[in-house]
Amino acid sequence: VQLSQERREPGSGSCQAHGGLPEVPRAPSSMLYADKRALENNLQVSLIKIREKELDFYTRNCISIGTQSALLSGFAYAGIIQVDIPESASDLMQASYLCVTVTAMAVELIALFNATMCSMLGPGLALRGPDGSMHSAVDGMLVEYRVCFLFFLLGARARLPTPVAMVQHADTEWHSARSSIGCVFRAQV
DSSP states (O other), X not given: OXXXXXXXXXXXXXXXXXXXXXXXXXXXXXXXHHHHHHHHHHHHHHHHXXXXXXXXXXXXXXXXXXXXXXXXXXXXXXXHHTOOOOTTSOXXXXXXXXXXXXXXXXXXXXXXHHHHHHHHHHHHHHHHSSTTHHHHHHHHHHHHHHHHHHHHHHHHHHHTHHHHHHHTTOSSHHHHHHHHHHHHHHHHO
């Protein structure tokens, strides 16, 4: 029995002696773990690059909404300060004009404030927050972007009845008809 054990080829394990498969040389487990970690890191870097593009998209859109909201709130402010409401207008018409214009200005200022805060604080959280803050920053900006856009649309739509109220004060029928047609086409667009 000892002779047969000595004549075995070197490298043949006990598995061959029992009729099993030969042993396959294995890479060290630390090398597999390092490859796994490198693959995970590459995946995380790719995911962060995608989320960074989303963050940039929402930031630019919030800046655009803020700019347009500032412009529209300025128009509403000018409508309050510079428009002379005729004395012949009823108190209800005067009050409705002022309420609609002030509401449009207030809603646009809310959109401006939200857009400014979102475009400033979102990227700050993504850059300086704890691990995983990029994902929470982008998800939060998505929600706040939708809220900003909703306020922007509400302010733009709240401004539409203002010309209609002013048409009611027009002196001539032609001017009144022309302004009404313009308001209808403007509301359709």
